[in-house]
Amino acid sequence: MTFGPLAIAITAVAVVGIGIFAYYLAMVVSKGRRVGTRGIVQRSRLTCPKCGKEFDYDWIPGGSLTAVRLGPSRYMACPICHKWSVFPIVQNLVERPPG
Numbered sequence: 001m002t003f004g005p006l007a008i009a010i011t012a013v014a015v016v017g018i019g020i021f022a023y024y025l026a027m028v029v030s031k032g033r034r035v036g037t038r039g040i041v042q043r044s045r046l047t048c049p050k051c052g053k054e055f056d057y058d059w060i061p062g063g064s065l066t067a068v069r070l071g072p073s074r075y076m077a078c079p080i081c082h083k084w085s086v087f088p089i090v091q092n093l094v095e096r097p098p099g
């Protein structure tokens with residue numbers, strides 16, 4: 001078995017993927033610290049572009065079964081009108097009340 005171009009390409013893709021994931025986590029954590037958020041659960045105050053209503057959205061960095069992750073944004077259904085939109089959840093982080 002030789003260390004061919006395919007193995008090098010797979011290694012390169014893995015390194016880039018890990019790098020993007022680490023950058024995303026660092027961005028989420030640093031933004032969370034700046035607004036004084038405690039714990040891993042983040043809260044964002046989002047405005048739905050479809051119905052214009054505001055709602056609070058609690059989320060955990062890196063994991064969700066009900067939304068599509070797009071880096072600092074999330075593609076998910078509005079809880080009020082149930083229409084799907086892209087929400088900038090990291091940009092709209094707010095401080096969660098204690099407890």
Ligand SMILES: [Zn+2]
Binds near residue numbers: 048
């Ligand atoms: Zn809506």
